[in-house]
Amino acid sequence: MTTRDLLRALPVLAHDMPSFDPTGAPAEPTALFAEWLAEAVAAGVDEPHAMTVATVDADGAPDTRVLILKDLDAAGWHFATTSTSAKGRQIAGNPRVALGFHWREQGRQVRVRGTARPADPAVSRRDFLARPEGSRIATLAGRQSAVLADPAELDRELAEVRARLAADPGLVAEGHTVYSVTPASVEFWQADRERRHVRLRYRRAADGWSRELLWP
Numbered sequence: 001m002t003t004r005d006l007l008r009a010l011p012v013l014a015h016d017m018p019s020f021d022p023t024g025a026p027a028e029p030t031a032l033f034a035e036w037l038a039e040a041v042a043a044g045v046d047e048p049h050a051m052t053v054a055t056v057d058a059d060g061a062p063d064t065r066v067l068i069l070k071d072l073d074a075a076g077w078h079f080a081t082t083s084t085s086a087k088g089r090q091i092a093g094n095p096r097v098a099l100g101f102h103w104r105e106q107g108r109q110v111r112v113r114g115t116a117r118p119a120d121p122a123v124s125r126r127d128f129l130a131r132p133e134g135s136r137i138a139t140l141a142g143r144q145s146a147v148l149a150d151p152a153e154l155d156r157e158l159a160e161v162r163a164r165l166a167a168d169p170g171l172v173a174e175g176h177t178v179y180s181v182t183p184a185s186v187e188f189w190q191a192d193r194e195r196r197h198v199r200l201r202y203r204r205a206a207d208g209w210s211r212e213l214l215w216p
């Protein structure tokens, strides 16, 4: 079987999915996102807090990777990473980002477009200290996205950091940064088996949010 045949034999949006009535949608996109996230968790969606984060580099070329959503509040969607990583440098050069969530089991997609801002250093510090030991060791070993010339170097660094952390449990990785994404637009997409998908887009307006339906 060719890869093409393999791909074309795979079903898509063929399972039972919830319906979405946009007429009853809340005025704020964060409220609808919180509802959908809670429903995704209740439905047993695997890693519903994993999202694709798109950035652009200094040449305007897009880049994406998966990150974990750490919080959602009035400031927006939060994630944590290293400011000196590829994405951290890209955000420093151009803070415009996009987030993508895909909750396969429910046929749902949420797209957020907005601006990322680093949180107060005290917030990032608290976030770091609340992380499991393994995550702290990995971040303290640092240099995310730099070229790894020799895997043995990583093992040495991890062992060294583990010893340093045991001696000083309050160690904080300098570059660990919480970013919040202030949304400019948020789109909620609900699949339909008959392909009559529902799309609701919120756009920031002078006095709150405008809401509009989109053709599927």
Ligand SMILES: Cc1cc2nc3c(=O)[nH]c(=O)nc-3n(C[C@H](O)[C@H](O)[C@H](O)COP(=O)(O)O)c2cc1C
Binding pocket: 047, 050, 063, 064, 065, 066, 067, 068, 069, 079, 080, 081, 082, 085, 086, 087, 088, 144, 145
């Ligand atoms: C499910 C999943 C969750 C991840 N969560 C994070 C995260 O919260 N923070 C992070 O820095 N990298 C996370 N990663 C790794 C990133 O996808 C990426 O490889 C890393 O941050 C380097 O990205 P960059 O080179 O674009 O800076 C995660 C990867 C996966 C698959």
